[in-house]
Amino acid sequence: MTRDALLDLFRKSGALLEGHFRLTSGLHSPGYLQCALVLQHPDTAERLGAAIAERVRQLRPSVVLSPALGGIVIGQEVGRALGVRAIFAERQDGALTLRRGFMIAETDRVLVVEDVLTTGGSTRETMQVATAAGGRVVGAASIVNRGSGVKFDVPYVALLEMNLPTYEPERCPLCAQGMSVVKPGSRPVAT
Numbered sequence: 074m075t076r077d078a079l080l081d082l083f084r085k086s087g088a089l090l091e092g093h094f095r096l097t098s099g100l101h102s103p104g105y106l107q108c109a110l111v112l113q114h115p116d117t118a119e120r121l122g123a124a125i126a127e128r129v130r131q132l133r134p135s136v137v138l139s140p141a142l143g144g145i146v147i148g149q150e151v152g153r154a155l156g157v158r159a160i161f162a163e164r165q166d167g168a169l170t171l172r173r174g175f176m177i178a179e180t181d182r183v184l185v186v187e188d189v190l191t192t193g194g195s196t197r198e199t200m201q202v203a204t205a206a207g208g209r210v211v212g213a214a215s216i217v218n219r220g221s222g223v224k225f226d227v228p229y230v231a232l233l234e235m236n237l238p239t240y241e242p243e244r245c246p247l248c249a250q251g252m253s254v255v256k257p258g259s260r261p262v263a264t
């Protein structure tokens with residue numbers, strides 16, 4: 074999948090809005106990304122999973138581990154394309170944990186998959202879950218990489234690099250241009 078094809082998928086599903094947004098954090102941004110909106114279409118989710126799988130297959134993962142909730146759908150699809158198990162870690166008392174009887178064996182080669190990587194913090198925490206369970210982390214992947222310069226000790230693959238800056242409202246160049254600001258979700262489709 075080319076960058077243009079991916080961006081097109083995001084725009085068409087409303088997962089990527091471009092304009093002038095007030096985010097939940099209060100910061101302003103020229104873009105808003107909501108991966109769940111692209112993943113709500115199972116055929117698209119499957120294609121994205123296959124595209125990631127193609128790029129990580131040589132790492133020979135034996136299990137895909139994702140952080141809940143954002144990573145679950147894409148993790149499942151990567152696992153499907155690779156023909157391996159797809160499991161997830163979820164928060165319990167603030168810490169990511171394997172629950173529901175999910176197991177990682179010492180022989181397992183773990184691929185950590187999430188939807189959007191921003192700081193890399195949740196991918197890193199998911200890697201620690203895998204290591205603590207006795208597995209070996211062989212790589213990480215996400216659909217979108219918003220975090221420029223994030224580095225891991227293992228190979229990391231993203232389908233789409235996307236730089237969406239955020240600004241303090243009083244320093245926002247879009248406000249300075251007099252553009253009206255929109256709260257994401259307050260209109261159904263991108264312009």
Ligand SMILES: [Zn+2]
Pocket residue numbers: 093101102242245246247248249254
């Ligand atoms: Zn602004």
